[in-house]
């Protein structure tokens with residue numbers, strides 16, 4: 001085996017990851033989402049020192065707003081040994097009111113002028129929305145994100161319901177916020193819990209706001225203790241619905257971003273399920289301009305930024321892209337309606353050299369497919385091409401990469 005010296009191996013980012021988005025300079029596409037990690041100025045300082053391009057400070061409100069937290073607030077959806085595959089929280093907005101957050105914005109902008117410092121806001125009344133945005137713009141925030149999608153509901157007239165679930169309320173409130181700004185961009189953080197996400201995105205566009213943050217956590221019931229019948233997280237035997245975040249929700253977010261990007265011309269900040277540089281590429285390829293991270297940071301720490309940056313850098317190099325901007329929207333032309341999909345004859349092919357005779361494809365096809373995979377005396381399975389329809393189930397249950405492929409029959 002040939003060994004290369006450490007110096008020869010490119011371990012550090014080799015591509016410039018910086019670009020402009022929404023009129024703001026980002027040193028890379030990776031920013032911290034509004035969450036516990038951005039509720040403490042010392043934590044944000046540390047994150048910036050480690051290389052995060054920006055942060056959305058946890059959602060704040062006007063002085064006097066009651067923020068009545070309950071503990072414990074976290075629970076987890078572990079799957080087959082993977083911890084925090086989905087994470088549930090019953091957190092609310094920040095306990096820090098605007099006076100503290102405007103101070104934090106000032107401090108951070110002074111110490112880190114090159115970083116994107118954004119603040120997230122939530123209110124009930126028009127005058128409160130407007131005062132929040134004005135005070136934060138005055139303090140030097142680069143962007144305002146409006147939380148219209150807290151899974152625990154909205155402050156104001158209709159508690160328990162998310163603002164972004166009403167197209168008319170979204171448009172009206174977004175207009176109030178935008179009217180009150182002088183020049184900083186405003187992004188509306190929406191929820192995928194709607195019948196038609198495109199209608200919500202169009203309402204934000206009509207309001208004059210600059211961007212969408214898509215698309216927050218998924219409302220979920222995290223689990224039930226089957227001996228006590230207490231839901232999770234259990235607070236003395238009781239619980240409420242959580243906002244679920246983390247890898248489990250990535251496909252929902254991808255669909256939401258793609259659906260908006262295919263139908264409405266508006267910049268998108270992606271959030272919901274991204275953990276790796278590859279996830280970021282996926283988010284950007286369906287239309288996100290930058291990507292926000294929360295659960296992965298709560299799980300593994302700010303240090304994941306090293307991996308995000310070096311992975312993205314190597315990816316750009318491999319793809320011969322000169323900037324992350326070249327990724328934005330690249331996958332969109334490939335997302336079509338079912339009617340527009342190609343109709344081809346496909347059959348499963350098993351590579352006998354790679355097969356480990358585990359039987360998983362045999363059982364899956366027998367009980368969930370078309371009974372098209374037979375086990376031979378050698379235990380290496382064989383595909384009956386008369387019965388196989390090419391559904392692809394066997395390929396997905398196979399534990400060996402590349403062992404089963406779907407091949408087009410000429």
Ligand SMILES: Cc1cc2nc3c(=O)[nH]c(=O)nc-3n(C[C@H](O)[C@H](O)[C@H](O)COP(=O)(O)O)c2cc1C
Pocket residue numbers: 033034035036058059087089091092093094120147189215216217245246247249271272273274292293294295296
């Ligand atoms: C504990 C916790 C608290 C959060 N608080 C807020 C918040 O105050 N405002 C907000 O807009 N989003 C909040 N979020 C949502 C995150 O900003 C993010 O959109 C969500 O976690 C999905 O991203 P992820 O899968 O990378 O975690 C919170 C998430 C968690 C886990």
